[in-house]
Amino acid sequence: MKKKEQAVILSQEKIGSDVYSMWLKVTFAKECRPGQFISLYSKDGSRVLPRPISLCEIDREKGTLRLVYRTVGAGTNEFAKLTQGDTIEVMGPLGNGFPLEEAAGRKVFLMGGGIGIPPMLQTAKELQAEKQIIAGYRDELFLTEEMKANGTLYIATEDGSAGTTGNVLDAIRENALEADVIFACGPTPMLRAIKAYAQEKNIPCWISMEEKMACGIGACLACVCQSKEVDDHSHVHNKRICKDGPVFLASEVEL
Amino acid sequence: MNTKVNIAGVELKNPVMTASGTFGSGEEYSEFVDLSKLGAVVTKGVANVPWSGNPTPRIAETYGGMINAIGLQNPGIEVFCKRDIPFLRQHDTRIIVNVCGHAEEEYLAVVERLAEEDIDMMEINISCPNVNANFLAFGQDPKKVEELTAKIKKAAKQPVIMKLTPNVTDITEIAKAAEAGGADAVSLINTLTGMKIDINRRTFAVANKTGGMSGPAVKPVAVRMVYQVAQAIKLPIIGMGGIATWEDAIEFILAGATAVSVGTANFYNPYATVEIAEGIEAYMKKNKVEDLRELIGAVR
Ligand SMILES: Cc1cc2nc3c(=O)[nH]c(=O)nc-3n(C[C@H](O)[C@H](O)[C@H](O)COP(=O)(O)OP(=O)(O)OC[C@H]3O[C@@H](n4cnc5c(N)ncnc54)[C@H](O)[C@@H]3O)c2cc1C
Ligand SMILES: Cc1cc2nc3c(=O)[nH]c(=O)nc-3n(C[C@H](O)[C@H](O)[C@H](O)COP(=O)(O)O)c2cc1C
Ligand code: FES
Numbered sequence: 001m002k003k004k005e006q007a008v009i010l011s012q013e014k015i016g017s018d019v020y021s022m023w024l025k026v027t028f029a030k031e032c033r034p035g036q037f038i039s040l041y042s043k044d045g046s047r048v049l050p051r052p053i054s055l056c057e058i059d060r061e062k063g064t065l066r067l068v069y070r071t072v073g074a075g076t077n078e079f080a081k082l083t084q085g086d087t088i089e090v091m092g093p094l095g096n097g098f099p100l101e102e103a104a105g106r107k108v109f110l111m112g113g114g115i116g117i118p119p120m121l122q123t124a125k126e127l128q129a130e131k132q133i134i135a136g137y138r139d140e141l142f143l144t145e146e147m148k149a150n151g152t153l154y155i156a157t158e159d160g161s162a163g164t165t166g167n168v169l170d171a172i173r174e175n176a177l178e179a180d181v182i183f184a185c186g187p188t189p190m191l192r193a194i195k196a197y198a199q200e201k202n203i204p205c206w207i208s209m210e211e212k213m214a215c216g217i218g219a220c221l222a223c224v225c226q227s228k229e230v231d232d233h234s235h236v237h238n239k240r241i242c243k244d245g246p247v248f249l250a251s252e253v254e255l
Numbered sequence: 256m257n258t259k260v261n262i263a264g265v266e267l268k269n270p271v272m273t274a275s276g277t278f279g280s281g282e283e284y285s286e287f288v289d290l291s292k293l294g295a296v297v298t299k300g301v302a303n304v305p306w307s308g309n310p311t312p313r314i315a316e317t318y319g320g321m322i323n324a325i326g327l328q329n330p331g332i333e334v335f336c337k338r339d340i341p342f343l344r345q346h347d348t349r350i351i352v353n354v355c356g357h358a359e360e361e362y363l364a365v366v367e368r369l370a371e372e373d374i375d376m377m378e379i380n381i382s383c384p385n386v387n388a389n390f391l392a393f394g395q396d397p398k399k400v401e402e403l404t405a406k407i408k409k410a411a412k413q414p415v416i417m418k419l420t421p422n423v424t425d426i427t428e429i430a431k432a433a434e435a436g437g438a439d440a441v442s443l444i445n446t447l448t449g450m451k452i453d454i455n456r457r458t459f460a461v462a463n464k465t466g467g468m469s470g471p472a473v474k475p476v477a478v479r480m481v482y483q484v485a486q487a488i489k490l491p492i493i494g495m496g497g498i499a500t501w502e503d504a505i506e507f508i509l510a511g512a513t514a515v516s517v518g519t520a521n522f523y524n525p526y527a528t529v530e531i532a533e534g535i536e537a538y539m540k541k542n543k544v545e546d547l548r549e550l551i552g553a554v555r
Binding site (some may be wrong): 001002022041045046047049050072090168177211213214215216217218219220221222223224225233234235237238243 | 269276277278283284286287299305306308311312313314315316318319320321323325328330331334426470471517521522524525526552
């Protein structure tokens, strides 16, 4: 069951020049899966739309969720000012999440680009497999210690300040890595390149996509992506990222 | 105490309904609200065949609201009749089907198909500013509104609500045309055509360039138009545009609305519809209003 409720902020920490890590207490943590997201709502009535943020970590026992986000606009800057004990309206859990069963026991790439890295952490924590985590950054690193504890970490930076100079695919090539399955999250150009790579290697690849959202639950049709086949629900070549996704088999969607 | 209202012989248990396009066919929101507590569910616009809608981005946030250019994506009337109507019928609420089309024949095909279906009313969207087709003119041209209304009324087995666009010089002229064409009710307002430019990407915020503005920011325009139309015609009015609280709903009712639709507010408060219905009842109790109908158009 999805819920909309007041979550309590347990901690807020700045982990990069514009990246924040926040732990929230919610009632629905038990039902959350890696790759799902929640909607965050502004306290300012002039901002009516939700801010979707992926689950970075889930502690089902304590009933808490970790979000790692970048401040890019008014909403995320408002969230960054919240401190322990403050509350925030959230809705969740939303979306489908990564299909862990498709990767269990296999050789896997968990690929994250920029602010697409956070959801790969909980995915790595729950996945029982040979995990190669490939994290691509512009310059500044974050979440690397947590990633290392949950798989073999390979880093790429655009400015060459750490790991491979370039993107996640450059890191794969430089380290001559291979996999049977890919889970990826990041900017669209990166996902497009990963999809092409997976096609060439003929391996299944699941990607987590992004689009502007209004309802977050599949009712308004704002957040669609194009599907290869006619979709069962929409009866056109569109799938709802908030409900049918955000994770899709790369071969089923157009990028 | 009576919260029931009557539109064209159809009784609603309370005056709160959903605004087309913001609530799907109710399924997604039924996880949050009991649809049986609503006066009616108004469904997403449906056409004679499936429509793919516009490219993304389809929405953008604006101050106190949003603009959307979904482009009336819908699965077509056949799927809708087989899937969505049976779902809604499981609930004790009225079903109002919103109909869209690019041309007269397309509207009529849907209206005729609905004749055999178990629905309570239909709402004709002649005002969606999103699709670049000649039909934009329907809602902005009184002559065409009267003609289309008359043709739809002839084909329709259920009461017909004409949904008016606010993007006109004089909305009372269009409302009178709908009345002359034989409409059973009118609903207003649809979205106000707007534009947002993303200064970082240096392009339009929605791919369609323009979109329809909705949400709390448009409410004063909507209240004004409901009031004007209430003075101009005798038909019942379904008021909408920025309704987010029971106070907003009462304001529309006092201005002349028999019922109200809640749209954009669902996006930030999925419980909004039921909270508004409950708030109206509490207001009536507190102010000793025996019958909701006493409030309709009470402010002149
Ligand atoms: C499924 C999903 C998961 C996400 N997970 C994360 C995450 O874990 N960490 C993180 O930092 N960011 C994540 N994002 C992106 C995040 O939603 C945006 O950065 C955020 O909404 C920006 O809000 P703002 O008010 O600061 O920016 P503004 O630009 O002021 O926002 C204006 C409007 O645009 C929307 N918007 C802006 N950028 C995006 C975007 N990239 N995607 C969707 N909507 C956007 C906002 O929600 C808001 O409605 C995710 C997006 C999606 C769709
Ligand atoms: C995302 C979205 C989709 C909409 N789709 C439709 C539609 O399919 N048909 C229609 O007649 N109106 C549509 N509308 C207009 C609403 O029904 C309503 O008239 C308008 O949004 C004003 O009400 P609000 O401010 O409460 O949202 C849509 C509005 C939004 C925000
Ligand atoms: S945000 Fe409404 S359908 Fe996805």
